[in-house]
Amino acid sequence: MRFAITSKGDTKSNTLMHKMRSYLLDFDLVYDEEQPDIVISVGGDGTLLYAFHRYSSRLDKTAFVGVHTGHLGFYADWVPDEIEKLVIAIAKTPFQVVEYPLLEVIVRYLNGGKETRYLALNESTVKAVNGTFVMDVEIRGQHFERFRGDGLCLSTPSGSTAYNKALGGAILHPSLPAIQLAEMASINNKVFRTVGSPLVLPAHHACLLKPVNEPDFKITIDHLSLLHKDVKSIQYRVADEKIRFARFRPFPFWKRVHDSFVAD
Template sequence: MNFNVRSRGDHTSNVLTQQVKTYLEEFGLTYDEEEPEIVISIGGDGTLLEAFHQYSHRSDETSFVGVHTGHLGFYADWQPEEIEKLVIHIAKTPFKIVEYPLIEVVIRHTNEMETERYLALNECTVKSMEGSLVMDIEIKGDHFETFRGDGLCLSTPSGSTAYNKALNGAILHPSLASIQMAEMASINNRVYRTIGSPIVLPEHHTCLLKPKNDVDFQVTVDHLTLVQKKVKSIQVRVANEKIRFARFRPFPFWKRVKESFIAE
């Protein structure tokens, strides 16, 4: 089996990365940065997000497993002292595949620029580079509202515990293939009216954002920040692709939520 190891870059993560690489090669696995079947992420959720984007084109072939060397992460379920146990599992145990939904972000332009397509594991955010964001929002091809405010956050269920939660969005279980849209400081008056609450769209509903003015936009896709010019529309829907996690033991979602936000 081919594998790759991604490190956060700090001393502890780098040492563990070298240990995992050495151990797995001793078990006869092949280190392969181009076409790994499994990627071991050592760091935090940010490290796993970076690993996912490196191999998002291999969503059907590459699985991920995380080791956290800082605070408990939602995607990293192994601790540094369990490295040897994890290595033995990877080398000797057929693992279970757990798939989480992703969102597809398609950005179209008014000029000759090519259409851009991205996949997000956590969320996509849209903000204006000049003043308030003003967007017409269509759902399934019908006008839903005209938004005016600081910005919009469209998240996956697994990303609902990240930026979305800070915007008072709901926490959704990753088994629900859906998109959640949360507002950032919307302006409501006689001209602009928004729903004022986060909304959840099922996988067969497409959300289309259409700018009302010709300004530049800051679009984030997980950890990536993109400045977009001459935007015609931003289309967001549940992607056909999914991220694959290698599970060697139970990793209950609600237990992670409790440990991260409630447990002392």
């Protein structure tokens, strides 16, 4: 088996990374940063997001597993004291693959330039560069509303526990192939009106955002923040691709939610 390891970059994470690499090499596994079968993320959720984007072209071939070295990571199954157990499991045990839905983002431009496509594991947000954010929202080809406010957030089920939750969105189980649209400080009065609630869209429904006046936007794709100019539309839907997590023991989604937000 070929493996790669990504680290948060702090001393603790780097020490664990080097230790795991040495152990796995002793088990005759092959270290391969270009075409790994499994990627071990050592750090936090941000480290795993980095690993996901680095290997996004290999999602059908590469599985991910996380070791958290700080506060409990939502994507991390393992803690530093368990790395010997994890190493033995990787070297000796066929792992179960758990797949989570991803968000596809397609940005199209007024000048007819080539469209840009992204995949997000957690979410994508859209905000105006200057002034009030005004966007027409279409769902499944039909106009739904004209949104005015700070911005919009489109999230995956696994990402529903991240920024989406802070915006008052629902937590979705990642077995659901869906995306969620949440508002950021919408303007609602006698003149302007939005639905005012998060929307959950199934896999066969696309959400299309069309600028009303200002065509420049700050678009985030997980931890990446990008400026896009002359935007004609931004399309969101459930991606055909999925992320694959390597599971060596049960770690139910609702236990992750409990441990992250409820447990003392």
